[in-house]
Amino acid sequence: MNNNSNKMFFLFILFFSTLISISSNSWFGCWIGLEINLLSFIPLISNSKNLLSVETSLKYFLTQSLASINFLFMILIKFSLLKNFNMNNIISIMMNSSLLMKMGSAPFHFWFPNIVEGLSWMNNFMLMTWQKISPMILLSYYFNKNFLIFMIITNLIIGSLGGLNQTSLRKLLAFSSINNLGWMIFSIMISENLWLFYFLIYSMMISMMISLFFLMNMYFMNQLFINNMNFFIKLNLLINFLSLGGLPPFMGFMPKWIIINFLLINKFYFLTFIFMMTSLIIIYYYIRIIYSSFMFNYFKMKWVNLLMKNNMSLINLSSFISISSMILSTFIFM
Amino acid sequence: MCFNSFFFLFFFMLINYFFFVYFIMNGLSVFFEWEIISFNSMSIVMSILLDWMSLLFMMFVSLISSVVIFYSKSYMNSELNLNRFIILVLMFVFSMVLLIISPNLISILLGWDGLGLISYCLVIYYQNLKSYNAGMLTALSNRIGDVMILMVICWVMNYGSWNYIFYFDFMKNDYVMFIISFMIIIAAMTKSAQIPFSSWLPAAMAAPTPVSALVHSSTLVTAGVYLLIRFNYLLIDMFFFKVLLFLSILTMFMSGISANYEFDLKKIIALSTLSQLGLMMSILSLGFPDIAFFHLLTHAMFKALLFMCAGVIIHMMNDIQDIRYMGGLSLYIPLTSLCLNISNLSLCGIPFLSGFYSKDLILEMVSFNSFNLMVFILFYLSTGLTVFYTFRLIMYVMINDFNLMMIYNLYDEDYIMLNSMFVLLFMSLLSGSFLSWFIFSYPYMIYLPFNLKLMVIYVSILGSILGFMVSNMGIYSLNKLLLSYNLSSFLCLMWFMPNLSTYGLSYIYLNFSQILFKNIDMGWSEIYSGKGIFNILKNYSVFYNIYQMNNFKIYLFSFILWFMILFIFFFI
Numbered sequence: 001m002n003n004n005s006n007k008m009f010f011l012f013i014l015f016f017s018t019l020i021s022i023s024s025n026s027w028f029g030c031w032i033g034l035e036i037n038l039l040s041f042i043p044l045i046s047n048s049k050n051l052l053s054v055e056t057s058l059k060y061f062l063t064q065s066l067a068s069i070n071f072l073f074m075i076l077i078k079f080s081l082l083k084n085f086n087m088n089n090i091i092s093i094m095m096n097s098s099l100l101m102k103m104g105s106a107p108f109h110f111w112f113p114n115i116v117e118g119l120s121w122m123n124n125f126m127l128m129t130w131q132k133i134s135p136m137i138l139l140s141y142y143f144n145k146n147f148l149i150f151m152i153i154t155n156l157i158i159g160s161l162g163g164l165n166q167t168s169l170r171k172l173l174a175f176s177s178i179n180n181l182g183w184m185i186f187s188i189m190i191s192e193n194l195w196l197f198y199f200l201i202y203s204m205m206i207s208m209m210i211s212l213f214f215l216m217n218m219y220f221m222n223q224l225f226i227n228n229m230n231f232f233i234k235l236n237l238l239i240n241f242l243s244l245g246g247l248p249p250f251m252g253f254m255p256k257w258i259i260i261n262f263l264l265i266n267k268f269y270f271l272t273f274i275f276m277m278t279s280l281i282i283i284y285y286y287i288r289i290i291y292s293s294f295m296f297n298y299f300k301m302k303w304v305n306l307l308m309k310n311n312m313s314l315i316n317l318s319s320f321i322s323i324s325s326m327i328l329s330t331f332i333f334m
Numbered sequence: 335m336c337f338n339s340f341f342f343l344f345f346f347m348l349i350n351y352f353f354f355v356y357f358i359m360n361g362l363s364v365f366f367e368w369e370i371i372s373f374n375s376m377s378i379v380m381s382i383l384l385d386w387m388s389l390l391f392m393m394f395v396s397l398i399s400s401v402v403i404f405y406s407k408s409y410m411n412s413e414l415n416l417n418r419f420i421i422l423v424l425m426f427v428f429s430m431v432l433l434i435i436s437p438n439l440i441s442i443l444l445g446w447d448g449l450g451l452i453s454y455c456l457v458i459y460y461q462n463l464k465s466y467n468a469g470m471l472t473a474l475s476n477r478i479g480d481v482m483i484l485m486v487i488c489w490v491m492n493y494g495s496w497n498y499i500f501y502f503d504f505m506k507n508d509y510v511m512f513i514i515s516f517m518i519i520i521a522a523m524t525k526s527a528q529i530p531f532s533s534w535l536p537a538a539m540a541a542p543t544p545v546s547a548l549v550h551s552s553t554l555v556t557a558g559v560y561l562l563i564r565f566n567y568l569l570i571d572m573f574f575f576k577v578l579l580f581l582s583i584l585t586m587f588m589s590g591i592s593a594n595y596e597f598d599l600k601k602i603i604a605l606s607t608l609s610q611l612g613l614m615m616s617i618l619s620l621g622f623p624d625i626a627f628f629h630l631l632t633h634a635m636f637k638a639l640l641f642m643c644a645g646v647i648i649h650m651m652n653d654i655q656d657i658r659y660m661g662g663l664s665l666y667i668p669l670t671s672l673c674l675n676i677s678n679l680s681l682c683g684i685p686f687l688s689g690f691y692s693k694d695l696i697l698e699m700v701s702f703n704s705f706n707l708m709v710f711i712l713f714y715l716s717t718g719l720t721v722f723y724t725f726r727l728i729m730y731v732m733i734n735d736f737n738l739m740m741i742y743n744l745y746d747e748d749y750i751m752l753n754s755m756f757v758l759l760f761m762s763l764l765s766g767s768f769l770s771w772f773i774f775s776y777p778y779m780i781y782l783p784f785n786l787k788l789m790v791i792y793v794s795i796l797g798s799i800l801g802f803m804v805s806n807m808g809i810y811s812l813n814k815l816l817l818s819y820n821l822s823s824f825l826c827l828m829w830f831m832p833n834l835s836t837y838g839l840s841y842i843y844l845n846f847s848q849i850l851f852k853n854i855d856m857g858w859s860e861i862y863s864g865k866g867i868f869n870i871l872k873n874y875s876v877f878y879n880i881y882q883m884n885n886f887k888i889y890l891f892s893f894i895l896w897f898m899i900l901f902i903f904f905f906i
Binding site for chain 1: 871872874875876878879881882884886889890893894896897900903904
């Protein structure tokens, strides 16, 4: 991100708006937070010199405002027409739909890969991690269980199938984010603590990957092979991708493990099956990328020679965390 | 390294000799026992039995191995890793000694397994494809015997300890002893290459010649016979000995026939070893263990000598082992041909060489006691066959014309190899009479009619005439040989028995696994799990992308449409 004080200002308001949204007493406060979120994110992503980012910010504005309008309207209907607070009714479906559209979850996710394609890596990072906090927490206040389970299944399937045919790294992470949204929505239904845990680990993994891609300025898959990467950078990429996919000794396995544990104890067998199979497709896809970049020796001329001597400590630290955090976490709770 | 081990083994031989003479003159036997651990009802002991039989056998083993190590100093002088070879031979001797002196099954197993493993290492010493195949065949055939001994160990636990020599007189009619004896006989048959397991011995000739001289003539293959000699009191009236008799005389007969068709020098000697092993096993199963032991020892002497002469000849022929290239060597290499001739004649049983004492005694015991006709015929026929292939070999190697090259230098003055052969020559001349004076404290009573006594000479003369006639191959011999093609191929390929151990075991399974691999691994499982699922997912993903790549208005409009549907449901 550029050292631009305007962007600092809007970033501060962005953080503050999420805090407003999640810590308010009434639904109006939530809606206000969402609106301020939208308004402060737009200046972060629009750059009037680049036509693509203008178009992207316009698309973002249209979808998010439509969702906010619906959210406000549903809040008003709920206040005026419903006198009780049972959760699983049709108003909650409507409220959840608008929140799901804000997050970029299926079946309202079609804007998400398009927009992600137009943003730079740091803006993507914001979009994928921070922007999801307030809709999720609002979701946990009033949700419809049946509707959400159906949406979870849709999320998982679309996240895995859509990512199969992609070559752009941003769209790839977008579909992976949609898949992980499925896991996160389910963890909201289990307990909020678990959601927080999952969300923190997910944002840590995404931050490691995005920082790696940002430092090497890589936006497409073929850039993984053409560049003359250091061995440790490739190793870090390997570990992070596998961790994101949820493979056991790495960090990303832990939250998925706890969710699967809950699922099996409470006999959600069909849902477990869907979770497992879609994770498998996602991991296949990641391994396809890192196998090619890590093990094969491409015979093309490598014009870009990445030295990256100054940033090695960060990469080593992130690899270490990804590998060892599962084991170290058991020491914490002893 | 060679000289050190030679001296050590030679002195070991002398020590054994003196102890042997002392023990047999005074009828002494010493039993050392060290109890390692005793738990519940079993006790694991390490015991050493020194009686005249084990001392005599150790003396012979150490003599042959010392001479072979001395011989291999010159035979394998171009070998880079000669120390490795000598160490392997020493470990082999150690395992053999452990086998000889042990009266309990655990140390027999240690020696037995050690023999099998080290003989595998020695057979594959030249690392080429033929040695690899031969080593596999050797190791796996010996492994069957190892498994049998393991199972015997398991069954003997019924009796409380593994010192088998104490139980023979008391437990003879027990059911457990029945099973134990069956397994012991199978173990001895695998080690000594009797009929179902006889394919490894000719194949193991891929080993270096010193290894063949030590291992495949006198020590490894006689371990089975030695085991049966030790277990003789148990097995002597059992049914299995009749089976062993049948199989061993067939082995004797078959290998005698097959040796007549062979043209590889070492394979002829291997098949003659197999024939003599059959002889030892058969006289053992007829109930004469001491004669079997006697023949074991004298055979060790001249067979080792024969292998060493074969080694010298192979070196001279530029590493060619085919006897059709050799000929007339008696004119050029007198000392080596001296050793070769004496060992060959000793093998035939020519009077008053060492082989005569043991072989003639065996044949006379067979004639004197009343056995059935087939035993009698096959014994004498095999003796005749021995003379047949021996004379054929002598004609090919010594007497006919030299077939290798126009100008050649046959180098006989390698005195390292010759001195080692002279030691064995001395022993092979004299050991027959020496041993008969030592071992048999009273001679056997044999009273035969005149023609039966001369039967040996009759079959020997017949065999020698046939050997002379067969080796006169001319240009037009081949078209007459093709008349009996089917019979010849049956007889020369050891009655097709190697196929039992090699091709017959593996063909069905390889064929089946090819069918499985083609139809399942590269067939249906690709459709149902590998590529098939990938194609399905890819089609789904392509189908999804049609929805993804759309006009932006349609997304927003679809959202509004969804809400309209929900409103309709809400307000119905």
